[in-house]
Amino acid sequence: MKRIFYSGFSIILMVAFIGLVVTGCGTKGKEANQVQGGSTTKQQEQPQLKYPEKTVEFVVHTNPGDGADIYARTIAEAINSEKLMPQPMMVLNKPGGSGANMYNFVMQRAGDPYILMTAQANLLTSPIKNNLPLSYKDFTPVARMAIDPLVVAVKADSKYKTMKDLIDAAKVAPKAVTQAGGLAGATEYFLSYIIEQKTGVVFNLLPHRGGGAEAVITLLGGNADFVIMNPSEIVGQVEAGKLRVIAVATEERLPSFPDVPTLKEQGIDATFGLFRGVAMPKDVSPEIVAYLEKVLKQVTDTNKWKEYLKNNGLISAYLPAKDFKAYLDEQAPIYEQVLKTYETRLAN
Amino acid sequence: MRRGKISLYSGLIALSIYYGREALSLGLWVGFGPGPGLMPLLLSIIMFILACFLLLSPDGLKNTETDSFILADGKRRLIMVVLFLIISTYLMDIIGFILSTMILTYTILQMVEKWGMKRSAIVAIILPVTFWFLFAVAFKMQLPEGIWF
Amino acid sequence: MDILLNLAMGFQQVLTPIYLLFVLLGVGFGLIVGALPGLGPTAAIAILLPLTYKSDPVLSMVMLTGIYYGAMFGGSYTSILLNIPGESSAVMTALEGYQLALQGQASKAIQMANMSSFLGGTISVFGLTVAAPLLSKAALAFGPPEYFILMMLGLSAIAFVGTGSPVKALIAGCFGLMLGTIGSEPITGAQRYTFGSYNLGDGIPFAAVAMGIFAIAEVLINIEKGLKPFSGKTEKKMRIQWPTKEELKISMSPAFQGTGIGFVLGALPGVGPTIASFLSYSLAKLQSKRPEKWGKGAIEGIAAVETANNAAVGGAMVPLLSLGIPGSSATAVLLGGLLMHGLRPGPLLFSEHPEIPWGVIASMYIGNIIAIIMGITLSVYFIRLLKLPPAVLNVIIFLVTIIGAYSINNNVFDIWVLLVFGVVGYFFKKVGIPEAPVVLGLVLGPLVETTFGQSLIMSHGSLSIFVQRPVSLVLLIILIIIYLWPLIRFSFNRLKYSNNQ
Structure with missing residues (x-):
C-alpha cells in the first residue's frame, strides 16, 4: 500500500516535470515558428545584409524581475511577437559588480553583432564608482529608447506641500531635511545634488542597501522626509494615498501626475531624467547598427512598448545611434562631476 | 599538528x-x-x-583532533584534487562547462581514486552531460560557455 | 468575517485543476531547486520568472510563491545529507542535521525538517491571513536604530554555535565580519579590500563562501583521509525513519517559538529568514535542558531552525501583500513577476485585485500540504544519494557547487571564491575553528554596519537615538541581557551554591 502511494507520487512528480520541460520547449518552438513567418517578409526588404542569421542575445546587468530586466524583456517580447526581426531575441542576465560583470562580458565580445546590452545611467556611473578600466566609449550606442523621469515625493501627511516648503525647511540648518535613497552614488542622489547646487541647501542623505523599496519603507515609517524616485517605484503608493508627489523634474508636467508642477514651475531650474537605451560591443559594422536602430524604432511603435511606457511612467524619447552617442557625450561630464563631488559631499 | x-x-x-x-x-x-x-x-x-x-x-x-595536520599519504591525493579543481576552473571560460567538468571528473576518478580508465571515462561522460541537461536545458540556467556550448 | 469570505473566494479559485497543477509545479520545482546548493529561493523564482511572462498573473504568482516556500522546504535536505547549506537560513540546519546524518539518522533528521517546515509554514500563513495589516503597521515602526540592535542580537548567535572553544568561535565570527567589509562601503561608497577587482565591488558572494567552507572543505578532508564520505553509518534499509515520541516532545517548544520568531522577523523588511533562524537556534539552545548535545546532533535544533525559516516566508509576504513593497530579495523578484504583467505594485493593487492576495494565501495552505507530502516522498530518493560510491559522490558535490557558485552572477569568478574558501575551510576544520560563525558574520556584518551608519545619519551623530525610541530601547535591554547572560547565570549559580551551603 505504502509503495503504491509513493510510486504514485513520484509518477505525478515526473509528469509535472516533463510538463515543465515541455512548456519550456513549447515557447521555444513558438519562437521558431515566428522566425519562419518573419524571415520571408524581412529578407526581401534587405537583400544585401545577411543579418541576423541566429538568435540575438540581449544582455541585462540585473537579475530577472528588476527594472532593467523588464525593460529588456519588453523589447525582446515586442520584437518576437511582432516579428520585427527574422531571428528571435533572447534576454541574458549577467548581474553582479553593479554592472561590471556585464560590461566585461560584452567587452570580450568585441565585434560580435549578436550581442546587445542595456545602456542606462549605470553605464556612466559604474565605471567611475568602481574604478573600472572602461567607459561608455568602449561600446557602440545603438539607440536611446526612453527617459525615466524623477519625481520628488513625501509622506501623504507630511507638512511639506510644495518644493518651497521643503527648501525653506532645509535652509534652517544644513542637513535638517533627510532624503532616503539607495546606496551611495545611486542615481536618485543626482537630482538632489542638482537641487542643492541651485538652491544652496544641504540635504541629509540616508542610503539603503535594499535600494528604492527599502527607502520607501523608511519614508512610510516616518524616518525620512522625502525620496526622489522613478514614478514606477512609488505610483502605487501615491494612488493609495500613502505618499504625495510634490514636484517632477521634467521640462513639462508628467501625464501620470498632471496636477504636480515641475521643479521649474516652482522656481528651481533643474531637470534630470535617467535614460534607457541599447548598446552593442565595440567594432560592430555600421550597417548592422543601422539595421538594429531601425528595428528598435519599430519597437517604439508597438502597443506592447506603449503599454510598458504607460505602466512605468516612462517618457518616450527615441534617439538613433548618432544622436544617442552625442547625448552620451553630453551627459557623461555631468555624471562624472556629480560623482566626483559626491564623496567629499558625504564626508561632511 | x-x-x-x-x-x-x-x-x-x-x-x-x-x-x-x-x-x-x-x-x-x-x-x-x-x-x-x-x-x-x-x-x-x-x-x-x-x-x-x-x-x-x-x-x-592542544591537539583537538587525533590526526596530524596533513596526513602523509593523503597529502598527495589532496594536492592533486585541488590542482585539478584549479585547472578545470581555469578552463571553464575557455572550453565550456561540459568539457572542463569532464576533465575534472575523469582526472579525479582515474588518478586520485585509482579507478579503471574505462569506468572513469564512462562516469566522466555521463555526469557532466546529465548535469548540463538538467540545468541548462530543463531549468534554462546559464552555464559557462566556451568553444563548445 | 470579511477574511473568511475572502479566503473562501481564494480557495474556490485555487481548488481548480489548473491552479492545483501550478501549485504542484511550483512547489515541486522549488523543492528540487532549493535542495540544490547555491540555488536559494530567490534564484529558483528568478529561473522560472521569464517562463511565466505569458501566463495569467494570478496563476504565475501562485506558482512563484510555491517555488518560494518549496525552496525553503528543500533547502534543508542537502544541509542535512551533505553538509551543504545552500542559503544562509539553512546554515544552522547543517550544523545539527549533518551530525545526525553521520550517526545514520539522516532520514529522521529530514522528516523532522519536513514536519517543522510544514508547521512553521502553515502557522505563518494563518498569521498572514489574520494579522497582515496589523503586522505591516508594526513593521513600519522599525527604523534603522531598531534594525541595528536586531542585527546585534543576531550576532550574539556566534556564542551559541560553536561546540568547542569560545575563542575559536569568536575568531571565526570575526573572520566572517572581516569578509563582510569587502566591497563598496554602503554609506560613503568607498571601495574596501577589493584589490582593484570589480568582481569584489558588490562584496563576497555569501553562497560561494558557505558552499566552499562547508562542503568543499568537508570533501577535501574526506579525500585526504581516504574515507567513505558522508556516511558514518548509512542505514541498511532505505526506509523512512520518524522521530521518536520523546524527540517530538522536546522539539515542541523550540518549534512553536521558532514559528513565532520566524513570522515576526520575516515581516520586517530586510531582515528575513536568516536572522530568524539564527535567533531561534540560539534561544532554543539557551533554554535547552541538554545544551551539551547541541552541535552534535540535537534534533530539536532542526525543529527550531526549520520552523523559523519557513515561517519567515509567510512573514515576508506581509509587506508585499499589504503594502505592496517587497521586504526581501525573494519577494522583490515575486513583485517583478507582477510588474511583468503590467500591474502596479502598491497597497491598492490588492484591494483592486483581491483575487491575487487571497489566491496566493489560499494556495499557500494547500501548497504546504503538497510540500510535506512531496518532501517525505522525495526524501527517500534523496537519501539514496548516500548509497552512491564515495568517489562519485565527491565529484557530484564538486559539480553541483560549481554550478551553484556560477549561477550567483553567471560569472566564473565566484567559482574561484568557492575554491579559495574550500581550502580556507579545510584549514579551519583541521584546527577546530567552527565554520558557521564565518557565515553568520559575513551575512550580518554589512547589515550591522549599514544600520549603525544610518542611525547616526538620522540623529546627526548622536548615539542617544538608540535609547530615545521606545522600540529600540526595549530591544536594547533584551540585547544587554542576552550579552550578559553567561555572567548572570554564573552569579545565579553561585548564589544558589552559597545558599545550599
Whole structure:
C-alpha cells in the first residue's frame, strides 16, 4: 500500500516535470515558428545584409524581475511577437559588480553583432564608482529608447506641500531635511545634488542597501522626509494615498501626475531624467547598427512598448545611434562631476 | 599538528595587521560618524588579540583532533584534487562547462581514486552531460560557455 | 468575517485543476531547486520568472510563491545529507542535521525538517491571513536604530554555535565580519579590500563562501583521509525513519517559538529568514535542558531552525501583500513577476485585485500540504544519494557547487571564491575553528554596519537615538541581557551554591 502511494507520487512528480520541460520547449518552438513567418517578409526588404542569421542575445546587468530586466524583456517580447526581426531575441542576465560583470562580458565580445546590452545611467556611473578600466566609449550606442523621469515625493501627511516648503525647511540648518535613497552614488542622489547646487541647501542623505523599496519603507515609517524616485517605484503608493508627489523634474508636467508642477514651475531650474537605451560591443559594422536602430524604432511603435511606457511612467524619447552617442557625450561630464563631488559631499 | 596550528594562527595575525593597516588609510571618521575604516580597524584589533591569545595560551595549541595536520599519504591525493579543481576552473571560460567538468571528473576518478580508465571515462561522460541537461536545458540556467556550448 | 469570505473566494479559485497543477509545479520545482546548493529561493523564482511572462498573473504568482516556500522546504535536505547549506537560513540546519546524518539518522533528521517546515509554514500563513495589516503597521515602526540592535542580537548567535572553544568561535565570527567589509562601503561608497577587482565591488558572494567552507572543505578532508564520505553509518534499509515520541516532545517548544520568531522577523523588511533562524537556534539552545548535545546532533535544533525559516516566508509576504513593497530579495523578484504583467505594485493593487492576495494565501495552505507530502516522498530518493560510491559522490558535490557558485552572477569568478574558501575551510576544520560563525558574520556584518551608519545619519551623530525610541530601547535591554547572560547565570549559580551551603 505504502509503495503504491509513493510510486504514485513520484509518477505525478515526473509528469509535472516533463510538463515543465515541455512548456519550456513549447515557447521555444513558438519562437521558431515566428522566425519562419518573419524571415520571408524581412529578407526581401534587405537583400544585401545577411543579418541576423541566429538568435540575438540581449544582455541585462540585473537579475530577472528588476527594472532593467523588464525593460529588456519588453523589447525582446515586442520584437518576437511582432516579428520585427527574422531571428528571435533572447534576454541574458549577467548581474553582479553593479554592472561590471556585464560590461566585461560584452567587452570580450568585441565585434560580435549578436550581442546587445542595456545602456542606462549605470553605464556612466559604474565605471567611475568602481574604478573600472572602461567607459561608455568602449561600446557602440545603438539607440536611446526612453527617459525615466524623477519625481520628488513625501509622506501623504507630511507638512511639506510644495518644493518651497521643503527648501525653506532645509535652509534652517544644513542637513535638517533627510532624503532616503539607495546606496551611495545611486542615481536618485543626482537630482538632489542638482537641487542643492541651485538652491544652496544641504540635504541629509540616508542610503539603503535594499535600494528604492527599502527607502520607501523608511519614508512610510516616518524616518525620512522625502525620496526622489522613478514614478514606477512609488505610483502605487501615491494612488493609495500613502505618499504625495510634490514636484517632477521634467521640462513639462508628467501625464501620470498632471496636477504636480515641475521643479521649474516652482522656481528651481533643474531637470534630470535617467535614460534607457541599447548598446552593442565595440567594432560592430555600421550597417548592422543601422539595421538594429531601425528595428528598435519599430519597437517604439508597438502597443506592447506603449503599454510598458504607460505602466512605468516612462517618457518616450527615441534617439538613433548618432544622436544617442552625442547625448552620451553630453551627459557623461555631468555624471562624472556629480560623482566626483559626491564623496567629499558625504564626508561632511 | 602543533606547527600547523602555529602557522595558521600566525597567518591570522598577519592578516589582522594587514587588514588594520588598510583600514587606517580608509579614513576612520567622517562628518556624521563612523567612516569606512572604523569597523575594519575594530575587527582587526579583535582578531589580533584573539589570534595572539590562541597562539600563546597552552589551550590553543592542544591537539583537538587525533590526526596530524596533513596526513602523509593523503597529502598527495589532496594536492592533486585541488590542482585539478584549479585547472578545470581555469578552463571553464575557455572550453565550456561540459568539457572542463569532464576533465575534472575523469582526472579525479582515474588518478586520485585509482579507478579503471574505462569506468572513469564512462562516469566522466555521463555526469557532466546529465548535469548540463538538467540545468541548462530543463531549468534554462546559464552555464559557462566556451568553444563548445 | 470579511477574511473568511475572502479566503473562501481564494480557495474556490485555487481548488481548480489548473491552479492545483501550478501549485504542484511550483512547489515541486522549488523543492528540487532549493535542495540544490547555491540555488536559494530567490534564484529558483528568478529561473522560472521569464517562463511565466505569458501566463495569467494570478496563476504565475501562485506558482512563484510555491517555488518560494518549496525552496525553503528543500533547502534543508542537502544541509542535512551533505553538509551543504545552500542559503544562509539553512546554515544552522547543517550544523545539527549533518551530525545526525553521520550517526545514520539522516532520514529522521529530514522528516523532522519536513514536519517543522510544514508547521512553521502553515502557522505563518494563518498569521498572514489574520494579522497582515496589523503586522505591516508594526513593521513600519522599525527604523534603522531598531534594525541595528536586531542585527546585534543576531550576532550574539556566534556564542551559541560553536561546540568547542569560545575563542575559536569568536575568531571565526570575526573572520566572517572581516569578509563582510569587502566591497563598496554602503554609506560613503568607498571601495574596501577589493584589490582593484570589480568582481569584489558588490562584496563576497555569501553562497560561494558557505558552499566552499562547508562542503568543499568537508570533501577535501574526506579525500585526504581516504574515507567513505558522508556516511558514518548509512542505514541498511532505505526506509523512512520518524522521530521518536520523546524527540517530538522536546522539539515542541523550540518549534512553536521558532514559528513565532520566524513570522515576526520575516515581516520586517530586510531582515528575513536568516536572522530568524539564527535567533531561534540560539534561544532554543539557551533554554535547552541538554545544551551539551547541541552541535552534535540535537534534533530539536532542526525543529527550531526549520520552523523559523519557513515561517519567515509567510512573514515576508506581509509587506508585499499589504503594502505592496517587497521586504526581501525573494519577494522583490515575486513583485517583478507582477510588474511583468503590467500591474502596479502598491497597497491598492490588492484591494483592486483581491483575487491575487487571497489566491496566493489560499494556495499557500494547500501548497504546504503538497510540500510535506512531496518532501517525505522525495526524501527517500534523496537519501539514496548516500548509497552512491564515495568517489562519485565527491565529484557530484564538486559539480553541483560549481554550478551553484556560477549561477550567483553567471560569472566564473565566484567559482574561484568557492575554491579559495574550500581550502580556507579545510584549514579551519583541521584546527577546530567552527565554520558557521564565518557565515553568520559575513551575512550580518554589512547589515550591522549599514544600520549603525544610518542611525547616526538620522540623529546627526548622536548615539542617544538608540535609547530615545521606545522600540529600540526595549530591544536594547533584551540585547544587554542576552550579552550578559553567561555572567548572570554564573552569579545565579553561585548564589544558589552559597545558599545550599
